[in-house]
Amino acid sequence: MSNPRIYDLKANELYPGFLIKEVNKSLGYYVKKYKESPDILKEAIKYSVENSGKRFRPILCLLTAKSLGKDYRAVLPTACAIEFIHTYSLIHDDLPSIDNDDLRRGKPTCHKKFGEDIAVLAGDALFAEAFNIIIKYQIADDRTKIKILEEIADASGASGMAAGQIVDVYFTGKKISKKKLEYMHRNKTGKIITASVRCAAILCGVIDDYLKKFTEYSENLGLAFQITDDILDVTSYKRIAGKTIGKDAIQKKNTFPNIWGISKSKEIARDKIDKAIAVIKSMDIDYKWLVNIANFLLVRKV
Amino acid sequence: MSNPRIYDLKANELYPGFLIKEVNKSLGYYVKKYKESPDILKEAIKYSVENSGKRFRPILCLLTAKSLGKDYRAVLPTACAIEFIHTYSLIHDDLPSIDNDDLRRGKPTCHKKFGEDIAVLAGDALFAEAFNIIIKYQIADDRTKIKILEEIADASGASGMAAGQIVDVYFTGKKISKKKLEYMHRNKTGKIITASVRCAAILCGVIDDYLKKFTEYSENLGLAFQITDDILDVTSYKRIAGKTIGKDAIQKKNTFPNIWGISKSKEIARDKIDKAIAVIKSMDIDYKWLVNIANFLLVRKV
Numbered sequence: 001m002s003n004p005r006i007y008d009l010k011a012n013e014l015y016p017g018f019l020i021k022e023v024n025k026s027l028g029y030y031v032k033k034y035k036e037s038p039d040i041l042k043e044a045i046k047y048s049v050e051n052s053g054k055r056f057r058p059i060l061c062l063l064t065a066k067s068l069g070k071d072y073r074a075v076l077p078t079a080c081a082i083e084f085i086h087t088y089s090l091i092h093d094d095l096p097s098i099d100n101d102d103l104r105r106g107k108p109t110c111h112k113k114f115g116e117d118i119a120v121l122a123g124d125a126l127f128a129e130a131f132n133i134i135i136k137y138q139i140a141d142d143r144t145k146i147k148i149l150e151e152i153a154d155a156s157g158a159s160g161m162a163a164g165q166i167v168d169v170y171f172t173g174k175k176i177s178k179k180k181l182e183y184m185h186r187n188k189t190g191k192i193i194t195a196s197v198r199c200a201a202i203l204c205g206v207i208d209d210y211l212k213k214f215t216e217y218s219e220n221l222g223l224a225f226q227i228t229d230d231i232l233d234v235t236s237y238k239r240i241a242g243k244t245i246g247k248d249a250i251q252k253k254n255t256f257p258n259i260w261g262i263s264k265s266k267e268i269a270r271d272k273i274d275k276a277i278a279v280i281k282s283m284d285i286d287y288k289w290l291v292n293i294a295n296f297l298l299v300r301k302v
Numbered sequence: 303m304s305n306p307r308i309y310d311l312k313a314n315e316l317y318p319g320f321l322i323k324e325v326n327k328s329l330g331y332y333v334k335k336y337k338e339s340p341d342i343l344k345e346a347i348k349y350s351v352e353n354s355g356k357r358f359r360p361i362l363c364l365l366t367a368k369s370l371g372k373d374y375r376a377v378l379p380t381a382c383a384i385e386f387i388h389t390y391s392l393i394h395d396d397l398p399s400i401d402n403d404d405l406r407r408g409k410p411t412c413h414k415k416f417g418e419d420i421a422v423l424a425g426d427a428l429f430a431e432a433f434n435i436i437i438k439y440q441i442a443d444d445r446t447k448i449k450i451l452e453e454i455a456d457a458s459g460a461s462g463m464a465a466g467q468i469v470d471v472y473f474t475g476k477k478i479s480k481k482k483l484e485y486m487h488r489n490k491t492g493k494i495i496t497a498s499v500r501c502a503a504i505l506c507g508v509i510d511d512y513l514k515k516f517t518e519y520s521e522n523l524g525l526a527f528q529i530t531d532d533i534l535d536v537t538s539y540k541r542i543a544g545k546t547i548g549k550d551a552i553q554k555k556n557t558f559p560n561i562w563g564i565s566k567s568k569e570i571a572r573d574k575i576d577k578a579i580a581v582i583k584s585m586d587i588d589y590k591w592l593v594n595i596a597n598f599l600l601v602r603k604v
Contacts, residue, residue, distance in 0.1 A: 033460075034460040034461060036461050036465075037460045037461055037465050037468075038465055038468050038469050038472065040468060040472050041460060041464065041465060041468045042460075045460065092422055092423070092426060095419075095422060097417075097418035097419045097422060098419045098422065098423075115399075116399035117397075117399045117400045117471040118468060118471065118472070120394055120397060120399060120400065120422065121394070121400075121464050121467050121468050121471070122464075122468075123426075124394060124425075124426075124429070124458075124463075124464045124467075125459050125460040125464035125465070125468075126460075127426070127429060127430075128429075128455050128458045128459030128460070128462070128464065129455070129459045129460050131433060131451065131454075131455040131459075132452070132455040132456065132459055135448060135451055135452045135455060136452070142444035142445050142447075142448055143444050145444075145448060146437060146444055146447060146448065149433065149437055149451060150434070150437045150438070152433075153430050153431070153433040153434040153437060154434065156426075156430045157427050157430030157431045157433075157434055158335075158336040158339045158343060158344075158347065158427040158428075158430070158431050159336060159338050159339055160430070161426075162343070162423050162424075162426045162427035162430065163338075163339045163340055163343060163427070165423050165426075166339075166340045166342060166343045166420060166423050166424075166427075167340050169419040169420065169423070170340065170342050170420070
């Protein structure tokens, strides 16, 4: 089986391959910013950020701007800042004391390559620099910029990603309720995915009802993303995923397949995607890209 | 020998004991904000933030505002945000893969109390929430607020605290140059101390030459702070310091006493304090508190 081309939905006028290149170019620009930093930190940042993934979150951010008829470049710095946060969260997530992963996207994880101490601190640096990218490079009026920074802080902090991660590690090996499982996923993965959409929408001037609809779209998308991630951990192959597969079961993680079974999990993911698509289609925007990226989640192999 | 009262310089009209109480009250308010967060995260945040230290950075922030004739409450949220960042950095610093410390202020470190995974993530959450405190609670116009957030991001990121920490861990066991040692200290400890002063000054409307003078004051102060910290690690007692003493030598850390000897290190610290005091006395402000807190560094026991 060949490695599937991600988002290759050219037939539907979507060609995010171009956008991925744009994101990578822009990320490459930011990682070269730290000229005064210690070499090992620069290397760890570059290595981790450039270890090319799907760029799902920044692409989602860019597509949201496109759906509103805006140039994707209007939100590119924020898209890159969100990828910085995603990268930092993966570095910490992979640490021996958390998920203890040796492989990430087919390459040694940051701590395997640079040592655990450097990995903790490189993650910390990336988090700070995510805020810096928005502060220094995102063009927006001051009020809007503060709103974006607040979205990012909320999505990653004690009521966001960190909260979801804590539930994940704390309840590993202990069975949790379906409600708690959803709380965990909504926070661990969902909040940053929601921020990717909301930040782009806010930067494009969206408020009130439409912002609510974008939020509803992205919350369903975020949950579907994590459910399909859980499913892939059971069904995928190391060669394709580029990371250790089947670890959730070995580590006794609370996952959707674990609690609901694979078949029901797929059904829930399909339902979330249907809801996401229904809400986005109810809006007077150019929604095709956001429909496509939602459908992509159900067929993704990595 | 009794535990010395910190900043107890009442004779000089300074009574920061009151300010410490105000900072602690305010920190206590913020740590109660995370009602929706997982219990273990709330506990880890509360435990780490309330494990009362000197509150050197927030007090410095408040005293800067006082020196400019402003009410300390005008900068209190930012002072608390800086203490959140300091707390997060200590949690990560104490981790087994970094300094491997069991004690902090006389109590088990966060990872000893809650586990290493929770400690990494609680630190991450505190960092995000530091930004949130400024965004949500600091009263300032939008432009000024963004400047403050930038000061914080710069001071803690890849050209600030994280950079200094990386040099520290990377060169542990290897001898470094005096220049590199100073770079390490200026970044690891200095930048956040400088941010404590600069943020208060910016919030009080200080610009140009006066901001430069405040920066020079705080840079000297920050370096003196770390030098005296290094000296205390050699000369203090566990009972007073509330942390493991003599670890720098055991871990073969690069420190001022290590590279310069104790006597010369004390001389350098004195020189930095003299410079800090000279610059602050050259300003048309109510400088006595900032002079006192500088002098305090040379006599501190913890």
